[in-house]
Amino acid sequence: MRYQRQGPGPFLTTLIAAVIVFGGYFIYTGAIQWVEADFERNEQATLTAEINQTDVAIQQATLNFQPFPTSTRVPNCEIYYVTVESAFVRQCPSFECRAREGQERYFQGNDVCTIGRATDFEYFDADEWFKIDLNFGESFLDIGYMHESVLKPRNPTPTPSQTFTPLPTITEIPTVEGTPTPTTPPTTPPPTITPTPDSEIAF
Secondary structure, three states, X not given: OOOOXXXXXXXXXXXXXXXXXXXHHHXXXXXXXXXXXXXXXXXXXXXXXXXXXXXXXXXXHHHHOOOOOOOOOOOOOEEEEEOOOEXXXXXXXXOOOOEOOOOOEEEOOOEEEEEEEOXXXXXXXXXXXXXXXXXXXXOOOOEEEEEHHHEEEOOOOOOOOOOOOOOOOOOOOXXXXXXXXXXXXXXXXXXXXXOOOOOXXXX
């Protein structure tokens, strides 16, 4: 007598199928989450590296930055001219100073660009010397010194003449004369009658 081998029952088959389906689902979702987490980690690492590179570049640019030199305002020229046959341009405001090399002297009638009086108080007569700009007001100053005795202004500023204001005249105030008081003429006293002795009256 032969016996037929029976397979798993329907319940067991359903259970096995459910286990396979749910197991596959969990494996799939786990794989998806792992891939997403790995992607986020890689993206975060890349972003962090870019930020670090940017910070380093900014720091290097800050360290290498050199501010542009500021230009110094050139003082205005006041034109003077040389009044003597020739005059030296000196290195400092004193007759004891040496003449400037390259531009040792100016000749009579030459224009000179003065930019004010010398202020080097190391020399007792510094205020008698003019500062000279040998570049005539260009971008950079080239300073020398010339004594005031050899220079005169080309266009001197006219000095206003002194105008004297006359003193105010004093007007005499007229005196008010009052109405004269009439004077009473002196009265002549009546003559006094001196009694005489009785005289005889003739009838």
